[in-house]
Amino acid sequence: xxxxxxxxxxxxxxxMNPAIKHFVxxxxxxxxxxxxxxxxxxxxxxxxIVKATHKDVAGIINRGGTILGSARSKKFMEKKFREVAKKNxxxxxxxxxxxxxxxxxxxxxxxxYKEQGIKFCGIPSTxxxxxxGTEYCLGVDTALNVIKESIDNIRDTAASFSRAFVIETxxxxxxxxxxxxxxTCGAELCLIPEVEYDLKEYEKSFKKQIxxxxxxxxxxxxxxxxxxxxxxxxxxxxxxxxxxRATILGHTQRGGNPTIYDRLMAYxxxxxxxxxxxxxxxxxxxCYTKKGFEYKSIDEVANKKYQLDDKLLSYLKKF
Ligand SMILES: Nc1ncnc2c1ncn2[C@@H]1O[C@H](COP(=O)(O)OP(=O)(O)O)[C@@H](O)[C@H]1O
Ligand SMILES: O=P(O)(O)OC[C@H]1O[C@](O)(COP(=O)(O)O)[C@@H](O)[C@@H]1O
Numbered sequence: 001x002x003x004x005x006x007x008x009x010x011x012x013x014x015x016m017n018p019a020i021k022h023f024v025x026x027x028x029x030x031x032x033x034x035x036x037x038x039x040x041x042x043x044x045x046x047x048x049i050v051k052a053t054h055k056d057v058a059g060i061i062n063r064g065g066t067i068l069g070s071a072r073s074k075k076f077m078e079k080k081f082r083e084v085a086k087k088n089x090x091x092x093x094x095x096x097x098x099x100x101x102x103x104x105x106x107x108x109x110x111x112x113y114k115e116q117g118i119k120f121c122g123i124p125s126t127x128x129x130x131x132x133g134t135e136y137c138l139g140v141d142t143a144l145n146v147i148k149e150s151i152d153n154i155r156d157t158a159a160s161f162s163r164a165f166v167i168e169t170x171x172x173x174x175x176x177x178x179x180x181x182x183x184t185c186g187a188e189l190c191l192i193p194e195v196e197y198d199l200k201e202y203e204k205s206f207k208k209q210i211x212x213x214x215x216x217x218x219x220x221x222x223x224x225x226x227x228x229x230x231x232x233x234x235x236x237x238x239x240x241x242x243x244x245r246a247t248i249l250g251h252t253q254r255g256g257n258p259t260i261y262d263r264l265m266a267y268x269x270x271x272x273x274x275x276x277x278x279x280x281x282x283x284x285x286x287c288y289t290k291k292g293f294e295y296k297s298i299d300e301v302a303n304k305k306y307q308l309d310d311k312l313l314s315y316l317k318k319f
Contacts, residue, residue: 001031001032001033002031002032002033002096003032003033003035003092003093003094003095003096004027004032004033004034004035004094004096004097004098004274004277005034005035005036005037005049005089005094005096005097005098006019006020006023006034006035006036006037006068006097006098006099006100007036007037007038007040007041007043007044007068007097007098007099007100008020008040008066008068008069008070008099008100008101008125009040009041009070009071009072009073009099009100009101009102009104009105009108010040010070010072010101010102010104010105010125010126011070011102011126011127011128011254012065012066012070012254013100013125013126013127013137013138013139013140013142013143013254013262014064014065014139014142014143014254014255014256014257014258014259014262015125015138015139015141015142015258015262015263015265015266016065016066016068016070016100016125016138016139016266017060017061017062017063017064017065017066017067017258018060018061018258018262018263018266018267019100019123019125019138019266019267019269019270020036020057020060020066020067020068021057021060021061022266022267022270022271023098023270023273023274024052024053024054024056024057025054025057026270026271026274027274028054030274030278032274033051034051034052035049035050035051035052035092035094036049036050036051036052036056036068037049037068037097038050038068038069039068039069039070039071040069040070040071040072040073040101040105041071041073041075041076041085041105041108042071042073042075042076043068043069043071044076044085044088044089045073045075045076045081045084045085045088047088049088049089049092049094061258061263062257062258063257063258064142064254064255064256064257064258065254065255066100070101076108076112077108079115082111082112082115082116083116085112085116086112086116086117086118089118094118095117095118095119096118096119096120096121096277097109097118097119097120097121098120098121098123098270098273098274098277099120099121099122099123100123100125100138101122101123101125101126102124102125102126102128102130102131102137103124103131103132103301103302104302105122106120106122106285106298106301106302107298107302109122109283109298110283110298110302113282113283119277119282119283120282120283120284121273121274121276121277121281121284121285121286122284122285122286122298122301123138123269123270123273123285123286124136124137124138124269124285124286124287124288124301125137125138125139126138126139126140127139127140127142127143127170127171127177127253127254128170128171128172128174128176128177129174129176129177129306130171130172130173130174130176130306131301131306132300132301132302132303132304132305132306132307133285133287133289133296133300133301133304134285134286134287134288134289134296134301135287135288135289135290135309136265136288138262138265138266138269139254139258139262140176140177140262141259141261141262141265142256142257142258142259142262143170143177143253143254143256144177144180144181144184145256145259146249146252146253146255146256147167147169147177147181147185147249147253148181148184148185150167150247150249150252151167151181151185151187151218151220152185154167154218154247155185155216155218158216158217158218159215159216161216161243162215162216162242162243163216163217163242163243163244163245164216164217164218164219164233164236164237164240164242164243164244164245165216165217165218165219165244165245165246165247166219166221166229166230166232166233166236166244166245166246166247167187167218167219167220167221167229167246167247167249168221168222168223168229168246168247168248168249169181169220169221169222169223169249169253170223170249170250170251170253170254171192171193171222171223171224172223172224173193173223173224174193174194174222174224174306174308175192175193175194175195175222175224175308176308177222177253178190178191178192178220178221178222179192179222179308179312179313179315179316180312181220182220182316182317183315185218185220186218187218187219187220187317188206188209188214188217188218188219188317189202189217189218189219189220189221189317190219190220190221190316190317191219191220191221191222191225191227191232192221192222192224192225192308192316193222193224193225194307194308194313195313195316197225199232199235199239200239203239203240206240207240210240210241210242216242217236217240217242217244219232219236229246229247229248230246232246233245233246265288268293269286269288269293272286272293272295273286276295281295283297283298284296284297285297285298285300285301287301
């Protein structure tokens with residue numbers, strides 16, 4: 001039997017646990033021996049590598065986060081520590097790794113493969129949905145649903161109290177979560193890092209809306225824009241004349257039980273990862289595009305910055 005391991009690296013997402021569960025099941029079905037690496041690349045270096053069984057993945061399909069733990073490891077950037085990681089894997093005869101993470105993790109694995117010969121398949125996993133080459137990253141749907149729940153709740157109080165609410169979503173420097181949430185939760189204002197804005201340009205239209213009976217405003221703004229969400233709230237008070245509050249959703253967006261879509265995507269990503277490795281793909285990332293699932297090289301994924309789809313961008317509400 002061949003040995004294969006799985007690890008999580010970078011920001012955790014809801015959907016990792018269903019992926020880990022299916023990894024064990026599908027590996028055993030394919031007559032591979034599955035292993036867990038706890039705490040990402042850090043755990044590879046610290047030898048936290050353990051054989052996995054069906055029992056280890058019982059009752060986890062509905063849980064957010066990752067039972068394996070995730071980490072960002074500075075040591076893995078250094079060759080001498082990657083050599084330690086390789087020694088640890090060799091001792092267990094493991095030469096294949098499935099990595100749930102972002103482009104940084106895949107870049108690290110690419111170096112590890114070229115230098116130490118450990119084959120890998122990357123499964124894009126980040127709530128930011130900011131990996132070039134794939135239209136979907138594991139965890140995004142759950143994060144969007146958490147945001148939707150929060151905005152719907154905030155709308156109740158905003159309408160009752162006649163206030164403006166500025167809701168900040170995560171995304172680092174990518175506005176995907178904010179844009180999709182604004183469109184699907186009916187926000188009056190959406191600000192994202194990819195699009196220049198001038199708040200002055202919204203004043204006339206917002207005042208007109210108030211005259212026409214608008215009782216409250218919902219603004220969805222992304223992490224990474226030029227202003228703090230508290231400053232946008234202040235603008236609502238000072239320039240629009242509306243009492244306002246700012247809510248930063250923060251790490252709530254990384255939790256919650258995985259949606260059906262993320263459970264299904266986890267299943268499909270893992271199937272493709274193992275199939276690809278068994279077919280002899282030694283260093284690939286599975287991307288989901290209009291064509292379906294595709295195996296791409298690390299260069300196709302990590303050499304270019306992710307760009308929001310033009311069609312989606314065209315839906316951004318203007319003043
Ligand atoms: N150039 C690199 N060389 C070796 N390891 C890397 C490299 N880039 C990233 N890594 C590893 O991948 C980890 C996760 O990368 P990071 O960019 O933080 O997250 P993400 O995978 O979400 O993009 C880093 O902490 C590091 O251990
Ligand atoms: O959990 P931390 O270290 O505070 O990081 C927060 C960052 O991680 C994210 O939640 C996810 O980013 P990654 O998936 O790229 O790690 C970002 O949206 C956010 O900017």
